[in-house]
Amino acid sequence: PVRLVSWKAAPGGYYTDYSVSRDGKLIAYSSSQSGGRENIYVKQTADGEELRVTRDEWTNVCPIFSPDDQRILYSSQREGNAGLYVI
Numbered sequence: 116p117v118r119l120v121s122w123k124a125a126p127g128g129y130y131t132d133y134s135v136s137r138d139g140k141l142i143a144y145s146s147s148q149s150g151g152r153e154n155i156y157v158k159q160t161a162d163g164e165e166l167r168v169t170r171d172e173w174t175n176v177c178p179i180f181s182p183d184d185q186r187i188l189y190s191s192q193r194e195g196n197a198g199l200y201v202i
Contacts, residue, residue: 132177135160136184143168143178143187155189155202168202175200 131153132145142160145153155175158165168187169175177190186201 134178134180134187136180137182138184141180141184143180145176145178145189155187157187 130144130146134143135141136143140160141157143155143157146156146165147153152172152174153176154167154171155169155178156165156167169189169191174192175189179188180186181188181201188199188201191198191200
């Protein structure tokens, strides 16, 4: 095995639900930074900075890249109801 990408979690945070883009250049994941709600982040596999792509009060998990790598589908728990969203 060869390590694709790695980074350290912030204190109190955790990373889950990884998805790699089809071209292998990006990784999307859900993360709870400092113990907050999970949001969706994207990071370049070649030592890029992470970019937070959801900024709301909901729990957002399970990112999946679209076939053309231009969108991310994810699950969000909103007002007691689960739904699928695209960003």
